[in-house]
Amino acid sequence: MSVIGTSVRRADGDDKVRGAAVYGMDYTEPGALTARVLRSPVPAARIRRLDVTAAAAMPGVRAVVTAADAPGRSGMFFALRDQTLFATDEIRYAGEPVAAVAADTAAQAEAAIAAIELDLETLDAVLDVETALDDGTRLIHPDWESYETLVPGPRRGNLAWEARTERGDVEQAFREAHLVVEDEYRSQRQHQNSIEPHAAVARYENGRYVVHTPTQFPFNVRGRVAQLLGVRPSDVRVVVPTIGGGFGGKLDAMLEPIACVLAQRAGRPVRLLNTRAEELRTCGPRENAVVRLRTAVAADGTILAQDGLIIADNGANSSGETVACANVAPLVLGGSYRIPNARYVSQVVYTNTPPTAAFRGVNAPYCVFAQEMHLDHIARELGVDRRELRMRNLLRAGEPMVNGQQLDDAYLVEAMQTVDRLRPWGELTAASRPLRGHAVVPLTWITNPGPGGAGVKLEEDGTVTVASAAAEIGSGAVATGIRQIVAEQLGVRFEDVNVSPTDTDAAAYDNGAQGSRTTFGMGNAALEAAGKVREQVLDVAAGLLEADPADLELVANAVRVAGVPDRQLDLATVAGTALMTRGPISATGAFVAPPIPFDAGCMTGALFTHFAAATYHAHLAEVEVDPDTGRVTVLRYAVAQDVGRAINPQMIEGQIHGGVVQGIGYALFEDLRLSDDGHVVDESLETYRLPTSLDVPPIDVAILENPCPYGPLGAKGAAEPSIIPVAAVIACAVADAIGTPIRQLPLTPFAVLRALREGRRSRDL
Amino acid sequence: MSYSFTLNGQTVEATTPGLTPLLTVLRDQHGLQGAKLGCGEGRCGSCTVLVDDQPVAACLFPVANVAGRAVRTVEGLAAPGAPLTPVQDALLDHGGVQCGACIPGVVMTLTALLESEPAVDAATAKEALTGNICRCTGYVKIVEAAVAASGRGDQA
Numbered sequence: 001m002s003v004i005g006t007s008v009r010r011a012d013g014d015d016k017v018r019g020a021a022v023y024g025m026d027y028t029e030p031g032a033l034t035a036r037v038l039r040s041p042v043p044a045a046r047i048r049r050l051d052v053t054a055a056a057a058m059p060g061v062r063a064v065v066t067a068a069d070a071p072g073r074s075g076m077f078f079a080l081r082d083q084t085l086f087a088t089d090e091i092r093y094a095g096e097p098v099a100a101v102a103a104d105t106a107a108q109a110e111a112a113i114a115a116i117e118l119d120l121e122t123l124d125a126v127l128d129v130e131t132a133l134d135d136g137t138r139l140i141h142p143d144w145e146s147y148e149t150l151v152p153g154p155r156r157g158n159l160a161w162e163a164r165t166e167r168g169d170v171e172q173a174f175r176e177a178h179l180v181v182e183d184e185y186r187s188q189r190q191h192q193n194s195i196e197p198h199a200a201v202a203r204y205e206n207g208r209y210v211v212h213t214p215t216q217f218p219f220n221v222r223g224r225v226a227q228l229l230g231v232r233p234s235d236v237r238v239v240v241p242t243i244g245g246g247f248g249g250k251l252d253a254m255l256e257p258i259a260c261v262l263a264q265r266a267g268r269p270v271r272l273l274n275t276r277a278e279e280l281r282t283c284g285p286r287e288n289a290v291v292r293l294r295t296a297v298a299a300d301g302t303i304l305a306q307d308g309l310i311i312a313d314n315g316a317n318s319s320g321e322t323v324a325c326a327n328v329a330p331l332v333l334g335g336s337y338r339i340p341n342a343r344y345v346s347q348v349v350y351t352n353t354p355p356t357a358a359f360r361g362v363n364a365p366y367c368v369f370a371q372e373m374h375l376d377h378i379a380r381e382l383g384v385d386r387r388e389l390r391m392r393n394l395l396r397a398g399e400p401m402v403n404g405q406q407l408d409d410a411y412l413v414e415a416m417q418t419v420d421r422l423r424p425w426g427e428l429t430a431a432s433r434p435l436r437g438h439a440v441v442p443l444t445w446i447t448n449p450g451p452g453g454a455g456v457k458l459e460e461d462g463t464v465t466v467a468s469a470a471a472e473i474g475s476g477a478v479a480t481g482i483r484q485i486v487a488e489q490l491g492v493r494f495e496d497v498n499v500s501p502t503d504t505d506a507a508a509y510d511n512g513a514q515g516s517r518t519t520f521g522m523g524n525a526a527l528e529a530a531g532k533v534r535e536q537v538l539d540v541a542a543g544l545l546e547a548d549p550a551d552l553e554l555v556a557n558a559v560r561v562a563g564v565p566d567r568q569l570d571l572a573t574v575a576g577t578a579l580m581t582r583g584p585i586s587a588t589g590a591f592v593a594p595p596i597p598f599d600a601g602c603m604t605g606a607l608f609t610h611f612a613a614a615t616y617h618a619h620l621a622e623v624e625v626d627p628d629t630g631r632v633t634v635l636r637y638a639v640a641q642d643v644g645r646a647i648n649p650q651m652i653e654g655q656i657h658g659g660v661v662q663g664i665g666y667a668l669f670e671d672l673r674l675s676d677d678g679h680v681v682d683e684s685l686e687t688y689r690l691p692t693s694l695d696v697p698p699i700d701v702a703i704l705e706n707p708c709p710y711g712p713l714g715a716k717g718a719a720e721p722s723i724i725p726v727a728a729v730i731a732c733a734v735a736d737a738i739g740t741p742i743r744q745l746p747l748t749p750f751a752v753l754r755a756l757r758e759g760r761r762s763r764d765l
Numbered sequence: 766m767s768y769s770f771t772l773n774g775q776t777v778e779a780t781t782p783g784l785t786p787l788l789t790v791l792r793d794q795h796g797l798q799g800a801k802l803g804c805g806e807g808r809c810g811s812c813t814v815l816v817d818d819q820p821v822a823a824c825l826f827p828v829a830n831v832a833g834r835a836v837r838t839v840e841g842l843a844a845p846g847a848p849l850t851p852v853q854d855a856l857l858d859h860g861g862v863q864c865g866a867c868i869p870g871v872v873m874t875l876t877a878l879l880e881s882e883p884a885v886d887a888a889t890a891k892e893a894l895t896g897n898i899c900r901c902t903g904y905v906k907i908v909e910a911a912v913a914a915s916g917r918g919d920q921a
C-alpha cells in the first residue's frame with residue numbers, strides 16, 4: 001500500500017509530546033557563558049563615545065564586543081548590504097545592538113552592560129513611512145550610494161528599494177474606461193511570536209565558528225554570519241536543534257553572529273537567548289504598509305487596467321526580507337485576476353524603526369486585503385454581485401498573470417466552485433441580514449523555487465537515511481513528507497526512513513523552510529537521490545536473483561521478482577552484498593525549480609520575478625458584528641486549496657488551520673504598535689494579543705489535487721499560503737455586515753465602532 | 766530557604782529564595798526541560814505544570830507556594846519507553862503537534878481537564894485551552910485530540 005496520501009504520524013512527535021525534544025531554547029554546552037546585548041535606548045542618534053573599558057574589567061566578564069569586532073556589512077539574502085552587526089557611528093532604531101558582553105553569570109553580564117559608557121547625540125527620528133521620502137527629510141543612510149546590492153535596483157536616499165512591474169498601455173485604458181475607482185488602504189506590523197524565542201549557542205573550534213540555533217534557513221544564517229564577521233561561509237557551521245516555531249521570523253541571522261564573535265573572543269561557548277520583550281522590540285515583524293490602487297473597469301465589470309503604489313516600511317536596515325520581496329507585491333496583485341494593463345510601483349522605505357522582515361505570506365496579505373476591498377468598491381459602484389465580479393475577471397488556465405507568465409494549470413475557478421459547494425454563495429446572500437456578512441476571495445501563490453541537495457544511503461540493516469540540511473520548522477515536511485516520498489520510492493516502511501540532523505557541514509545547500517518549499521524542493525532532491533539508490537539496489541539484486549532488473553519491484557523492505565513472491569531478498573541482504581561487491585549503496589540528488597517563461601522586460605528591481613509551482617486557492621468567511629461593542633465574530637470559514645498532490649493530508653489540514661488562525665489574528669487584533677517616539681509599544685503578550693482557542697471558527701477544508709509536472713510526485717507547496725487571503729476575506733465580510741468599507745487593519749472593536757459610526761453618518765447625509 | 770515538595774511522585778528539596786519561579790527550579794535544578802520559558806510573563810502557557818492537579822504557569826509560580834504540594838510535569842506522565850498517555854497519543858493521532866513548543870503545556874492542561882471532567886466536548890476543551898497559546902496549529906486538531914482522548918479515557 002502506498003504511503004503517499006496517508007496521514008502518518010510525525011517522526012519527531014513522540015519526543016515532542018513527552019517533553020523530551022531539545023529545542024534551541026533548551027540547548028547549551030559545557031562551560032557556556034551567558035551573553036547580554038546593549039541595545040540603543042533611542043531611535044536615532046550619533047554615537048559620541050562608546051567606552052567598554054570599565055565593563056571589560058568587571059568580575060566574571062570574559063568578552064565585550066562592539067562594531068570594531070564585526071567589520072562586515074550585510075543584508076538579508078545579500079540583497080542590499082546596509083546592515084552592520086553593531087551600530088557604528090550612528091544609531092538607526094531603538095533596540096539596535098551597540099555592544100555585547102559574555103560573562104560567567106547572567107547577573108555579571110547585566111552588570112557589565114550597565115557599566116558600558118555610551119554617550120549619544122540624539123537626531124531627529126524619521127518614523128513615518130509616508131513622509132520619509134519627502135524632500136528635506138533627514139537621510140537615515142547618508143552613505144546609501146556606497147552599499148552593495150545583489151542586483152541593480154532603483155533606490156535613492158530613504159527609498160531603500162523600488163520594484164516596478166508595468167505591462168500594456170495603462171493611460172490609454174484609463175482614458176477609455178467606463179469607471180475609474182481609487183482607494184487607499186493601510187496595514188499594521190504583525191509579529192511572528194513563535195513560542196520559542198530566538199536563541200544561539202556558539203563556540204569557536206579549530207578556527208571555525210560552530211553555532212547551534214533554531215533557524216529555518218541554516219545556509220542563510222551561515223552566509224550572513226560570515227558576511228557580518230568578515231569571514232568565509234565555510235568558516236561557519238550551523239547546527240539546528242528542534243525549532244519552536246518561526247513563521248519567517250527565524251529565516252535571518254539574529255543572535256547567531258553576536259554569539260559567534262563573543263565565543264571567539266572569550267575562548268568559551270556562549271549562549272544568548274532572547275526574552276519575549278526583546279523578541280517583540282527587535283525581531284523583525286511583518287512590515288506596515290500603505291497600498292493605493294486605481295482601477296479602470298468596463299461597464300460589465302471587466303478590469304481594463306490597474307495602477308498601484310505599495311509603500312512598505314523597511315525599518316532601519318535590510319536585515320529582513322522586505323527589500324528582497326518587494327516585487328512580490330506586484331505579482332500577487334496581478335496574479336489572480338486578468339489585468340491586461342498594469343503599473344505597480346512597490347517602494348520599500350527606510351525609517352528609524354526596528355527592521356521589518358519575513359512573516360508567512362511576506363508582502364501579500366495586505367496587498368490582497370487592499371485588492372479585495374477595492375474590488376468590492378467597484379462591485380458596489382457597478383451594482384454587480386461581488387462574487388460575480390471576481391468570477392468574471394478570474395485568470396483561467398493558459399492566461400498570463402501580470403508578469404506575462406502563462407498559468408497553464410490555473411485552478412482558481414475550481415477553487416471558487418469548491419468553496420461554493422461547501423458554503424453556497426447564493427444561499428448566503430439570500431439569507432443575509434444586518435450585521436452579518438460574508439465574502440469570498442481567490443488567490444494565486446508561489447512555491448519557493450530555491451535550490452536544495454540531498455543524499456540517500458541504504459544502511460546495512462536495510463533502512464534508509466537521508467542526509468539533508470532542510471529544517472523541520474514544525475510543518476512536518478521533514479518529519480513526514482520527505483520520509484514518505486523516499487519510503488514510497490524505495491518500497492520501505494515510513495518508520496525505516498531516517499533523516500540526518502540539520503547541519504550545514506553534513507549535507508548539501510538547502511534554501512530553507514520558507515515559501516512552502518521543503519516538501520517540494522527537498523522532496524524533489526531526495527526523490528532523485530532515492531531513485532538512483534533504487535537503481536543500485538535493483539542492479540545488485542538482479543545479480544543475486546538472476547533476474548532482469550526490469551522484472552524486479554521494491555515492496556515491503558524487499559526486492560522481489562514481480563509476480564513470483566517467493567523469489568525475493570530483503571534490503572539488508574542487498575545492502576550487505578553491495579558492501580562487499582560494489583561498495584555502499586548511496587547517491588545524491590539536487591533540485592532547483594526549472595525556469596518558467598515570463599516577460600522579464602516588464603519588471604525592474606525584481607528579485608522575485610515569477611510564481612514557480614503556483615498554487616490556487618479560495619477562502620470564504622462568514623462574520624457577525626456586535627453593534628454595541630464592535631466585536632467581530634468569525635462564524636464560519638471555508639478553504640479550498642490546490643496542493644498539487646497531498647503527500648500527508650492531515651499535515652496539510654494543520655497548515656491550513658494554522659495559517660487561517662494567524663490570519664484571523666492579523667485581521668482582527670494583532671498589531672505591533674510603535675509610539676510617537678519610535679519605541680515598540682507592545683513589548684509583552686499582555687497587549688500584543690495572539691489568537692486563542694476561543695477565536696477559532698469552524699473551518700471547512702477542501703484539499704484540491706492539481707499536480708505540478710515538476711513537483712515531487714506532483715506535489716506543490718502547501719504550508720504558507722493559507723494566511724494570505726484571511727484579512728481580505730474577513731474585512732470584506734465585515735464591510736458587508738456593516739455596509740461600510742474598511743480601509744485599515746486590524747479590525748479591532750474600536751475600529752469597527754468607528755466604521756459603524758461613519759457609516760451611519762454618511763447614510764444620514 | 767528550603768522547600769520540600771513532591772516532583773513527579775518523588776520528594777525533592779529546593780534550596781532557593783522563595784520567590785524563585787517554579788520553572789527555574791524545574792529546569793535548572795532538576796533538568797526537567799519539558800516545560801518551556803516561552804514568554805516568562807504567564808501569558809503563553811508553554812510552562813504549564815500541575816500543582817495538586819491544577820494547571821499553573823510555572824514561569825510565575827513562586828517555588829515557596831509548592832511547599833508540601835505535588836508538582837507534576839510532562840516528564841512525569843509516561844515513563845521513558847512506556848506507552849504514551851491518552852492525551853499524548855491523541856495529539857499525535859490527530860495531527861495536533863507542529864513545532865511542539867507549546868505541547869508540553871497543552872498536554873498538562875488537557876491532562877488536568879480529563880482528570881476532572883468525565884466527558885470533554887469541544888467547547889469545554891477550548892475553554893480549558895485559553896491559557897495555552899499555540900501559534901502553529903490553529904487549535905483545531907488539539908481540540909479534536911482532547912475530545913478523542915476523553916472518549917478513550919471512558920473506555921479505559
